Amino acid sequence: MTSEDKVLIFDTTLRDGEQSPGVALNVEEKLEIARALERMRVDFIEAGFPASSPGDLESVTQIAKQVRGSAIAGLARAVQADVDACWEAVQHAEHPRIHVFLSSSDIHIMHQLERDKERVLEMARTMVAFSPMDATRSELEYVYRMLTECIDAGATTVNIPDTVGYAIPEEFGDFIRKIQENVSNIHKASISVHCHNDLGLAVANSLTAVTAGARQIETCMNGIGERAGNASLEEVVMAIKTRPDYFHLSTSIDSTQIHRTSRLVSQLTGMSVQPNKAIVGVNAFRHQSGIHQHGITKMRQTYEIIDPAEIGLPHGTTLVLNKNSGRHGLKSRLDDLGYEITTAELDRVFVAFKELADKKGEIDDRDLDALVSGERRTVEEVYKLDLLQVSCGNQAIPTATVRIIGPDGRPSESTSTGTGPVDAAYRAINGLIGVPNQLLEYTVNSVTEGIDAQGEVTVRVEAHDRTFVGRSADTDIVVASAKALMNALNRAIAQAPREPQEAWSNP
């Protein structure tokens, strides 16, 4: 199926990435990321781990039903119930895939699957993953045997994970070479790799594996994932693209979608991207100011190995709209940005757009992203913030008054003091909404430059033993903070507590 010089991208932002501590996406958000991944033309979208929770089952099912273009994969332990749940979800996809993972103790299960070979084949390509990185000579033999058996059982891709991010590139490349030398039926399968970044080497390990013969890389957008994350999609893809002289390989990724997809994932997961992040950090294509324009121009040619346009970074100013812009102008710009927006959504976004344009005049693409995010992705607002009124200062006792409309449509009010305006507002809100919670993280970033910029607030709260992310943007950061907390609490109310997960290990 794949030509010799094609590297497939198996993106697991929605599975391993979603396992990042504190990340919690709902079905709508997962769908939106899946659509962005599809636009970027990833070969496989690992949409979740259907057996892990009803929420995951539901979101994998929805993605399988609604996303075309990319193949849709689900993760499953090598137990019948997991494989069944996974198939239930991914069967709706144009190209379904089940990604089975085994620890070494699970090998008898694979025999069981083998007995049911027809069923396995019906489920199309099965992938196998295991964790052999502390491999001594004898363990290597075991790994070869497992791979041989899995391929005999019908696996067309075998995935080699560096689960703990322990491998060094040269060593990992050698391992991939040895697998090709020692697994007799390896020509019937393609080798995939799944590298973790605990030592900062996930991308290098993935690339070395590819030069050693692997033809699929498991990635996450922005390199998110458990602990220090996974190989970053954008780095792997752009390294292969920037150095064709070295790799003689290509991917099918539309790299111009990288910038926006990175922003989307960062926004929805609440996982920030540091300024010096390769490819997608804000500094990646920005040179120190204070050097003459001549120098910058000269440096751009001398020092930039990637044209910013290749990742879809807009050149120059992105200013497009102002308060005189009409509904049509807004719609047309949102179309350009790739938003598939319903008429009802457009109505809400347009109202918010007019309000914002009244306040700050010039509205650029980043403002629009924040607006759409705010008006579109809110969960059902069981509780609505009707009024917020705050006073504070360095010689004042911060005081907040809030009025909230409850599920019964009735307003109720509360006033509270606090250590600051956000604390006061949160105490007042918590006094009205009976969801015990603890604030774990609170961040504000300005959406654009300038003192009149919108502040984008992300909060992470723990409630019902789970983490919920709340987001909101407003030119008033105290208002945005209150709305972000309301957003998180409405999410907590919307989702029934997930059943406790077993302690399981995966790639």
Add this chain to the structure above:
Amino acid sequence: MTSEDKVLIFDTTLRDGEQSPGVALNVEEKLEIARALERMRVDFIEAGFPASSPGDLESVTQIAKQVRGSAIAGLARAVQADVDACWEAVQHAEHPRIHVFLSSSDIHIMHQLERDKERVLEMARTMVAFSPMDATRSELEYVYRMLTECIDAGATTVNIPDTVGYAIPEEFGDFIRKIQENVSNIHKASISVHCHNDLGLAVANSLTAVTAGARQIETCMNGIGERAGNASLEEVVMAIKTRPDYFHLSTSIDSTQIHRTSRLVSQLTGMSVQPNKAIVGVNAFRHQSGIHQHGITKMRQTYEIIDPAEIGLPHGTTLVLNKNSGRHGLKSRLDDLGYEITTAELDRVFVAFKELADKKGEIDDRDLDALVSGERRTVEEVYKLDLLQVSCGNQAIPTATVRIIGPDGRPSESTSTGTGPVDAAYRAINGLIGVPNQLLEYTVNSVTEGIDAQGEVTVRVEAHDRTFVGRSADTDIVVASAKALMNALNRAIAQAPREPQEAWSNP
């Protein structure tokens, strides 16, 4: 001097790191980072580029005078004036070092230095850097010749930069090997590497170079630096430390200083560290919540290749002080944290500590870091914020009143409305302080968990064609925002506009 299995760490956080877009450290801040690097036992601290500005000359001089233990290096182009300025600054160091860099067109200058050989020798070890990465066969020959001549001229270390972050690990390793095969006098010098991270490969390239025979790595804390930054100190060091079975090498770094140094650099530069950053990201040792405690315990053993204590990450809760804690308790905790604090500083920190403890009760190490940062590192307050009073809300026009004490000791007041409380406060402040400026970036992070946490505000403003960072922490984020802007503007006032820099290129 160096044993065969020792890799030297040449840290350039204060030179290449400080060239990160938007970073601007003053002398005090550079000294504080230099002291932290010394505590971490880096072999070389590249303290700046003395010829680039009087500020850099001054800070390299101060670091050379005050920091012992690590050797102190300065960067210089291969021109007499640069080398002289560099020597003027580093001569005060216990172990001075001049880091000369050449582009290929500069080779005649090296001849000039060679003629003045005694002077070069007096300046001790000279380092040479150049940019040969697009190397074709003929360019390689040229590189070999340059290296040979530089070593003949007295260089005891030659530094091979991948200036544009274009190299792939295996390729870069081969290049280091070829240098050893083709430069006849290479045995008289040690090979250093300086890798940039544009493709996410700086750490892997550095490590591959070391396995190929290099014995020095140029690093930045948190991997900061121009564009996507440099090889990250913590990743390079912990890879070598975690995999002695593979590298058979060591560094002299005290890894338990990594966590605090990372925080310090992030705080002072305003360069955030993403949660999934290897080694120092907040998630690096954090597992997804929602998995049973049993699972976490099991996973910690199974999945963590580094004990968090190895990087100095405190185990368990870091809560230590409350409002009943006395001056002595505070001093003792600050000592434990490694702060060398004067009595006058302690006085100010103690007052701020009491105020904060009154507001939020429990004060942990992160709060103390923020307090010390606020009370200690402020520049001279030409303008002081005396009073701030703000009202805002979702149905209000945000309004701020400020009273500022000017350089003449007289108070003046101003009131402004704005699109939010921060905008209103900033307009009022700008109305009183006549420094035209533009806000480039605005971020708030909570220092600790909980709704009563301090918000740490970082702003970046452009004034006099330069960037200034302002920081402040307070439980009231509007107050912290106002103080952060005042901090940035006082910096702008304190520092005379730096003379425009030429467009120069460096490693």
